[in-house]
Amino acid sequence: MKVLVCVKVSGGEINPFDESALEWALRISEDVTVLSMGPENMKEVLKPLTRLGAKVTLLSDSLFAGSDTLATAYILSVAARKLGYDFIICGKQSIDGDTAQVGPMLSEFLKCNLITNALEVKASENEVITVTREGEEKAKLPALVTVERSAVMRFPSIFSKTCEVQVLNNSHLGCDAAKCGLSGSPTRVLKSFTYEKGRRHCKFISREELLPLINTLLAENKANEEKSEKAEKLRSVWAVGNEVLEKASEIADEVVFIEKTDAEAIAERAIKEKPDVILWNADNWGRKTAPQVAAMLNTGLCADCTELEAEDGKLIMYRPAKGGSIYAKIKCLTNPQMATVRTKQKSGEIIVSAGKGAAESLDKVEALAKELDAEMCASRGLVDMGCAEYARQVGLTGKTVSPKVYIAIGISGAVHHTCAIESADTVIAINMDKDARIFEYADYGILEEF
Numbered sequence: 207m208k209v210l211v212c213v214k215v216s217g218g219e220i221n222p223f224d225e226s227a228l229e230w231a232l233r234i235s236e237d238v239t240v241l242s243m244g245p246e247n248m249k250e251v252l253k254p255l256t257r258l259g260a261k262v263t264l265l266s267d268s269l270f271a272g273s274d275t276l277a278t279a280y281i282l283s284v285a286a287r288k289l290g291y292d293f294i295i296c297g298k299q300s301i302d303g304d305t306a307q308v309g310p311m312l313s314e315f316l317k318c319n320l321i322t323n324a325l326e327v328k329a330s331e332n333e334v335i336t337v338t339r340e341g342e343e344k345a346k347l348p349a350l351v352t353v354e355r356s357a358v359m360r361f362p363s364i365f366s367k368t369c370e371v372q373v374l375n376n377s378h379l380g381c382d383a384a385k386c387g388l389s390g391s392p393t394r395v396l397k398s399f400t401y402e403k404g405r406r407h408c409k410f411i412s413r414e415e416l417l418p419l420i421n422t423l424l425a426e427n428k429a430n431e432e433k434s435e436k437a438e439k440l441r442s443v444w445a446v447g448n449e450v451l452e453k454a455s456e457i458a459d460e461v462v463f464i465e466k467t468d469a470e471a472i473a474e475r476a477i478k479e480k481p482d483v484i485l486w487n488a489d490n491w492g493r494k495t496a497p498q499v500a501a502m503l504n505t506g507l508c509a510d511c512t513e514l515e516a517e518d519g520k521l522i523m524y525r526p527a528k529g530g531s532i533y534a535k536i537k538c539l540t541n542p543q544m545a546t547v548r549t550k551q552k553s554g555e556i557i558v559s560a561g562k563g564a565a566e567s568l569d570k571v572e573a574l575a576k577e578l579d580a581e582m583c584a585s586r587g588l589v590d591m592g593c594a595e596y597a598r599q600v601g602l603t604g605k606t607v608s609p610k611v612y613i614a615i616g617i618s619g620a621v622h623h624t625c626a627i628e629s630a631d632t633v634i635a636i637n638m639d640k641d642a643r644i645f646e647y648a649d650y651g652i653l654e655e656f
Contacts, residue, residue, distance in 0.1 A: 207329060207347075209235040210286055211260070212296040212308070213242045215251050223297025225359040227352075230327040231295050232258060232360065239263060241285060243270060243278060249371040256369035257362035263289065267375040269383055274391035275303075275507070276500060279311035284381045285374065286316060293334060294350040298323055302528050304603055304622070305509035309352035310497035314469075319345035322494045325356045339490075339596055355590055392506030392540040401526065401533035401621050403513075404628035408635070408651045416634070419650065420578065423611050423632050424555060438516040440483060444542070446472065446496075449487035449549045457514050457521070458483070469495050473502040481542045483521050485514075488546040496546050506538035508545045510602050512625045521545065526602055526621040533621065550629055553607040556580035557630075559600055562587035563616025563637060567656050571615050583607070585617045601626045615656050619644025 209231045213224040231238045240255050242248065243265040252262045265285055273281065286294065294316075299306040306322070313320040321343045324336035334349045335342065345351075376386070384390055411419065443458035445451045447466045454461040462481070464472065476484065476499070484499075486492035488510045500507040513524040521543040527534040538544065558575040560568060565588060575582040584594035586601045600607055602622035608629035615636045617623060624647040627633060635648035638655050645651045 207235045207292045207331065208237045208290060209239070210289065210291040210294045211238060211240050212282060212294065212312070213240050213252070213255075214297070214300045215242060215244055215248050216300060216302045218251060220251065220255075220359075221297055221300045221302075223299055223301070223353065223355055225297075226355045226357045227295040227297045228255065228258070228260065229357040229359045230324075230353055232260065233357075234327060234329045235293075239289060239291075241265070241282060241289070243273075243281060246373060249373065252371050253368055254362070256371070257366040258360060259366070261369070261372070263372045263374060265375075265379070266373050267386075269376050269381070269386050272388035272391060273386060274393045275305055275307040275497070276311060276392060276504070277386055277390040279308050279315055279501065280385045280390065281379070281381055282308070282312050283315035284379050286312070288374075288379060292347050293329060294318070294348075295327065296350065296352045298352045298354055299603070303509075304526075306352070306493045306603075307497040307500070307507060307509055309350060310494055311501040313350040314498045314501035316348070316350070319347075319349040320351075320494070320498070321345050321349065322352045323490060324351050324353045327351055327353060354596075392504075393508055393536055393538050395527075396522075396535045396537055398527065398532045398534050401625070404624055404647050406633065406647055406649050408645045408648045410651045410653060413652055413654050416652065419634070420556065420611055438518075440516045440519070440521065442482060444476075444481045444484040446484060446486045446492070449489070450485040450547050453514060453547050453549065454485050457516050466491065466495075469498040469502065473499045476503060476542055484542045484544045486544070486546045488548050492546045496544060500544055503542065505540040505542055505544060508536045508538065511545045511547050512602075512606075514545065514547065526625055548602065548606045548626065550608045551605045553609045554579075554581045555610045556613070557583050557600075557607055557609045557611070558613045558615065559583040559585065559617060560588055560594070560615050561585035561617030562591065563618070563639075564588070564656055565591060565593055565616070567616075568593060570656060574613075574615075580613070581609070585614075585623055587618075614644055614648070617644050618642050619647055 214221040238260040240262040246266045296309040326337040328335040440458045442460040443454045445454035446464045486496040508523040511523045558580045560571045606626040612630035633648040634650045635644040636652040
């Protein structure tokens with residue numbers, strides 16, 4: 207079985223989700239090719255992968271520079287056809303972009319079966335069998351699977367030798383130049399900036415004051431803030447599923463409700479009716495289906511947006527970028543303009559959420575949650591460590607919550623987490639690090655180890 211593994215290099219390192227993908231590939235086949243795209247100096251980062259027994263091909267051409275997810279998936283699809291494959295494995299997402307779009311878009315360009323968010327991968331001559339968070343899924347080959355960080359990439363044998371990396375430019379591939387690089391990228395980052403929304407004034411208290419404070423907060427009835435009307439609204443927006451109806455109504459005069467169905471049916475309707483904007487919920491279904499539809503319609507898609515607005519008749523989208531270190535203002539140059547949107551999920555009055563800093567004291571955190579009759583959640587860091595289920599993850603790639611009281615224990619406070627707790631009435635942070643960013647987004651802070 208010939209297996210291709212799509213690998214992204216960011217900051218001089220292999221994306222950890224892609225390391226997991228490579229490990230699964232090596233477990234199921236002896237014919238594995240790593241496929242990556244970037245400048246030619248990336249060869250030195252990729253070359254050690256050849257010691258694992260994989261062949262490595264790097265796609266490098268100035269024509270490819272500036273490619274967004276749609277253009278990247280197109281270029282990879284041309285290369286995949288040239289190299290040949292039975293099965294393709296991709297990491298679910300990259301840690302710098304977090305869009306989870308390239309895999310589904312690539313599967314659509316190649317017209318192969320797709321399974322996303324796999325935890326385990328097995329394969330036979332005719333089909334691939336995976337275990338996802340929803341259960342077992344099967345797909346006939348050829349197929350593409352995106353995987354979670356569920357496998358640790360092996361170390362090479364001390365007797366293994368490094369082989370050369372094959373470099374292919376567009377003279378080898380023959381990609382349509384209009385579909386590559388900036389010219390083939392329908393999404394544009396208009397500007398990047400430090401995200402300030404959700405900042406709070408933190409008052410530090412002692413551990414002994416925590417429970418009395420929570421009782422006081424629960425007794426209060428905070429008035430809901432009035433939503434300010436947008437200065438400008440779009441004429442019409444499609445809302446795919448009930449979850450994004452509210453977001454759509456905030457930015458559009460007319461909202462067209464679209465039932466959740468298969469990607470082909472939604473794309474066919476879009477081709478006939480030509481909507482200007484389509485919004486999707488940023489859940490697993492939306493993050494799988496929206497990229498497929500974007501590839502079918504050859505249009506742009508912005509992932510995991512936390513804020514939307516209208517400007518000069520166009521949709522403007524905001525999302526954390528580069529691993530949550532900055533916030534980006536983005537627009538789409540093509541129609542329909544599409545975005546997956548973070549929506550609030552129902553939550554209890556109190557949420558107790560643990561981060562990597564609380565990994566050694568999870569029993570105490572769980573005891574506090576039980577004492578408060580609170581919902582137990584976690585940060586992405588704790589989930590990536592395997593200490594909490596993904597269903598409990600709060601953050602850009604998890605869920606957005608709005609409890610009366612949110613207690614963050616051992617959480618550093620990266621943008622991809624704080625953007626998901628903005629709607630909490632009160633945020634209480636417990637952390638030993640007085641300089642932790644979480645305190646800038648908390649109403650109360652406790653400087654203690656939990």
